[in-house]
Amino acid sequence: MEWRDEGILLAVRPHGETSAIVEAFCAEHGRHAGVVLGGVSRRMRPFLQPGVLAQLGWRARIDEHLGHYTVEPIRNRAAVALGDRLSLAGIGAVTALLSAVLPERAPHPRFYDQTNALLDLLGQGDVWPLAYLQWEMALLEELGFGLDLSACAVTGAKEGLAYVSPRTGRAVSRDGAGTYAPRLLPLPPVLRGEGEADAAAIGEALQVTEHFLKERLLPEGRELPAARDRLLSTLARQD
Template sequence: MEWRDRGILLSARRHGETSAIIEVFTPEQGRHAGVVRGGTSRKIAPILQPGAQLDLAWRARLEDHIGAFTVEPVRSRAAVAMGDRLALAGLNAVTSLVGFCLPEREPHPALYARTEALLDLLGQMELWPLAYLRWELGLLEEMGYALDLSVCAVTGSAEDLRYVSPRSGRAVSAAGAGDWADRLLPLPPVLRGEGDAPDHEIAQAFRTTGHFLQAHLAADLGARPLPEARARFVELFSRSLQTP
């Protein structure tokens, strides 16, 4: 069995004396693991950095074997990430969430395209938090947890939408919320693609997407906690808003 594809490196860990086991995300093969012979060598180890774009060839005797990769670098994102704490935290959040959410060897080409485009923006941190928020919304949709923010779930109106139901993921208007407003999640305009997307709205929106990632997606994956990398990115972004 063998295939060839491009992909994003999600993680790498040492295996034995000289090899590494890597996990990659590719458009046609999905999340896929394999061994890289000599992966700890001076030549190959610098290539195996999370977020790196790789040309991959995978081969195994049987399809269900872990198999072995040969890798060629296409693009490294390490230099950009290492030069900015928020960029590094964002990169780690993306690679960790992909590894956490996706079933092994299941293709998600649309999500792959979104992920590659997002990581290519890493050097533009004035754009990146909003792009990352949209990526999280796309991840929820891809996993079957899309938010419906078009009309109020209670009144059917599209006016004055202020909240999101934590159970259904549907919008709720101020009138529809009534006495339940303090139990609902915020719906800043940025979540509906409206307005100028100020950073404080993006921070609010992360609270809402984070709820559905943890309480719905992660819960259905066996009640596992979300990767800490996601919380670290959101915390670092939120702290940056308080810096004069």
Template sequence: MEWRDSGILLTSRRHGEAAAIIEVFTQDHGRHAGVVQGGGARRMAPILQPGAQLAVSWRARLEDHIGTFSVEPIQSRAAGLMADALTLAAFGTVTALLSQGLPEREAHPQLYAHTITLANSLALGSDWLAEYVRWELLLLRELGYGLDLDQCAVTAQRNDLAYVSPKTGRAVSRAAAGEWADKLLPLPDIMLGGVVSSPENVVQALTTTGYFLEHRAFPALGHRQLPAARARLIAALQRRFN
């Protein structure tokens, strides 16, 4: 068994004296792990940095074996990602959610494309907050828990949408929410394709996406809680904006 692909490095850990086990999110083969012979050597350290774009060749005798990777660097994002603590926290959350949330060896081409775009924005230090929120919304959809935010679940109206039902994942208008508003999740404009109007609406958006990740998507995968990296990101956002 053998294939070639390109992918973004999610994790790398030492294996034995000189090898490393890496996990990459690839365009055509999804999240995939393999052994890199010599990956634990000092000369490989600059290449096997999380966020690196790699050309990978995977080979194994049988398809269900872990197999081995040959890797070639395409693009390093390490310097840009480590230039800012908030940026690094965001990318650490991306890699943790992908590593723990995606089924192994299952292609998600749209999510892959958005992940590359987001990683580039983070590494360049450009405005990435709205893009990150859209990335979590897409992750939920790819995991089978996409939110229905096009119209109000009660009135079918498309204006003044302000909440999300925690039971159905559908939007609810301000007028339709009525006395039930305090039992619903916030739906800031950023989740509807709007711009970041305030620091608070970023945290509100992540509160809502986080609810469905924690209570729907991740339990279905056998996880009791979200990666700790995501809580650190929320805390870093609140510190930065306060």
């Protein structure tokens, strides 16, 4: 078995004395891992980093095997992010979250393009946080758990939307919530593309997406990657 594909490196861990297991989000092959011979060498370490865009060649005797990668870097985003706290936190959150929630070897070509577009915005601190929030919502949509914030799930009203049902991910109006309001999640306007998109508003909205990422995409009892918490802390300091 053999193929070539473009991919975003998600994780790199040592394998034996000289090699590394590299996990990548590939355009046509989804989240896929392989061994890179000599991957811990001084020559290869700088471009075997999460966030790097690379041309990958994968080969194995049969498809079920881990297989081996060859890696040719296209864009070293890790190097670009050095010295930029938000960019480093952003790369860490994106790659760790994809590694945690994407099904193995299932292609998601449209979402792959969305992820590349997000990572290409690194360094643009005025637009990146909102783009990241929209990316998390797109991730939920891609994996079948998109939020429906167009109208109240109870009354059908499109005005006065103030809450999100933690069970269904649908919007609820103030009138529709009634006595159940304390059990619902707040609906920050920025989640609907309205109001201010400052760090405080985006941080509040990411608390909502966090609930659904954890409850819908992770096995019970498993926590979201710590890298995402570091991103939220970095965004709070940006405010």
